[in-house]
Amino acid sequence: MPGRRHLANDAWEALLSAHAVLMKHFAAEDIWAEASMREYDVLYTLSRCPEPIRLSELNRHVLLSQPALSRLVDRLAERGLIGREPDPADGRGVLVSLSGAGRAVQRRIGRQHARGVARAMTAGLDPAEIRQLETICQKLADQAVADDKNGDTRP
Amino acid sequence: MPGRRHLANDAWEALLSAHAVLMKHFAAEDIWAEASMREYDVLYTLSRCPEPIRLSELNRHVLLSQPALSRLVDRLAERGLIGREPDPADGRGVLVSLSGAGRAVQRRIGRQHARGVARAMTAGLDPAEIRQLETICQKLADQAVADDKNGDTRP
DNA sequence: TTGTGATACATGCAAACGCATATATCCTTG
DNA sequence: CAAGGATATATGCGTTTGCATGTATCACAA
Numbered sequence: 001m002p003g004r005r006h007l008a009n010d011a012w013e014a015l016l017s018a019h020a021v022l023m024k025h026f027a028a029e030d031i032w033a034e035a036s037m038r039e040y041d042v043l044y045t046l047s048r049c050p051e052p053i054r055l056s057e058l059n060r061h062v063l064l065s066q067p068a069l070s071r072l073v074d075r076l077a078e079r080g081l082i083g084r085e086p087d088p089a090d091g092r093g094v095l096v097s098l099s100g101a102g103r104a105v106q107r108r109i110g111r112q113h114a115r116g117v118a119r120a121m122t123a124g125l126d127p128a129e130i131r132q133l134e135t136i137c138q139k140l141a142d143q144a145v146a147d148d149k150n151g152d153t154r155p
Numbered sequence: 156m157p158g159r160r161h162l163a164n165d166a167w168e169a170l171l172s173a174h175a176v177l178m179k180h181f182a183a184e185d186i187w188a189e190a191s192m193r194e195y196d197v198l199y200t201l202s203r204c205p206e207p208i209r210l211s212e213l214n215r216h217v218l219l220s221q222p223a224l225s226r227l228v229d230r231l232a233e234r235g236l237i238g239r240e241p242d243p244a245d246g247r248g249v250l251v252s253l254s255g256a257g258r259a260v261q262r263r264i265g266r267q268h269a270r271g272v273a274r275a276m277t278a279g280l281d282p283a284e285i286r287q288l289e290t291i292c293q294k295l296a297d298q299a300v301a302d303d304k305n306g307d308t309r310p
Numbered sequence: 311t312t313g314t315g316a317t318a319c320a321t322g323c324a325a326a327c328g329c330a331t332a333t334a335t336c337c338t339t340g
Numbered sequence: 341c342a343a344g345g346a347t348a349t350a351t352g353c354g355t356t357t358g359c360a361t362g363t364a365t366c367a368c369a370a
Contacts, residue, residue: 008276009269011285012177014292019174020218021296022167025303038326056348063175068327070350075326092335092348114164121163124298125291130166133291136284137169141176143279148180193356211318223357225320230356247318247365 022120031112034105038064039076040113043098043106046082052095054087060145081105177275186267189260193219194231195268198253198261201237207250209242215300236260 027037035043045061046053059069073096076082081102087093098106121130182192190198200216201208214224228251231237236257242248253261276285 004277004282005269005273007282007285007289008273011289011292012272012276014289014296015170015174017216018292018296018299019170020216021299023218025299028303054348061172061175063178065328066348067329067350071326074350087348090336090348094349114160117167118160118163120299120302121167121295122159123302124294127159127162129291129294130162132287133295134162134166134169136280136288136291137166137173139279139284140276140288141169141173144173144176144180144275147275147278148183209318220358221318222320222359226356229320242318245318245366249319 025120026113026116029112029116031109031116035081035109038062038072039081040106040109042069042072042076043081043102044110046096046098047103047106047110049097052083052085052097055094055096058096076102180275181268181271184267184271186264186271190236190264193217193227194236195261195264197224197227197231198236198257199265201251201253202258202261202265204252207238207240207252210249210251213251231257 023037032040041062042058045058055069055073056066058073059066062069064072073082073084077084081099083097083099085095085097087095125133178192187195196217197213200213210224210228211221213228214221217224219227228237228239232239236254238252238254240250240252242250280288
């Protein structure tokens with residue numbers, strides 16, 4: 001079924017394009033003085049975690065290589081925005097969490113960024129479409145994660 | 156209406172997450188020997204253009220700063236994958252186009268990559284959802300581009 | 311036409327990235 | 341419990357990125 005393959009690729013291209021266009025749009029907003037977009041991505045992820053999380057877990061949410069994240073976390077820790085501690089349950093692991101200052105920075109940026117996101121999304125989409133987009137993207141991400149866990153063939 | 160803002164941000168987060176997860180998934184495929192994903196992005200964009208395009212136009216499709224794209228194009232030209240020529244209609248401009256070798260590389264990678272994309276998309280979504288995703292993402296990108304062209308207020 | 315500002319691309323340089331690999335810890339198996 | 345392999349993170353190093361800025365061309369007005 002060649003039409004199906006083509007359909008899927010067109011949809012992926014549309015997603016990529018929307019991502020690129022909106023990322024550029026958001027990058028142009030003048031709110032990234034305290035932390036870059038990538039740094040904010042880490043701060044935001046941590047802000048949604050009730051307790052410290054592993055670097056490897058954090059790495060699943062951030063589109064960076066493991067060494068790049070390790071060093072990004074270095075810099076954020078040196079700036080006092082996050083805390084690191086060895087994982088008591090696993091001597092190899094490192095637990096990362098937001099510091100007070102880090103939480104404050106995340107909130108300051110997040111408040112303004114959320115406004116921009118809402119503006120961009122609601123400008124072109126009605127609430128039903130926004131809901132559909134969320135549902136579909138969640139399905140997509142969940143399925144891809146499940147696939148990767150299974151390697152390539154079944155267990 | 157605070158619910159609307161929250162809805163929009165959740166949807167954006169879902170899109171970001173789907174993007175990150177799928178990008179990692181695709182990056183892990185063993186098809187990027189001849190060109191990296193970013194280089195492929197440029198080759199693919201050029202493959203869809205019937206005639207040479209400006210660097211600035213290319214830069215609208217690629218999530219890179221202008222200098223970074225300028226140098227990426229340098230490297231691709233040095234490898235013989237793309238051609239560059241001054242724009243006869245504008246002495247400042249540079250026109251970029253795919254060379255024969257570049258088109259061949261794009262096709263070799265594209266064939267395999269398209270398979271992976273189709274697999275990932277159809278694994279979690281039915282055709283109706285894929286179509287909806289495409290429609291919604293196109294709307295989103297179009298609206299954001301239109302907004303950016305108008306600066307911040309209306310003309 | 312000459313000057314003034316805008317646009318398109320290139321370049322210098324420090325920061326950040328990815329790949330390969332080192333190190334430390336964990337987990338299994340014999 | 342010792343050995344071998346797997347996992348989590350860190351580090352060396354060459355490459356690539358972004359920011360600031362430089363250079364060339366264009367557009368328009370005086």
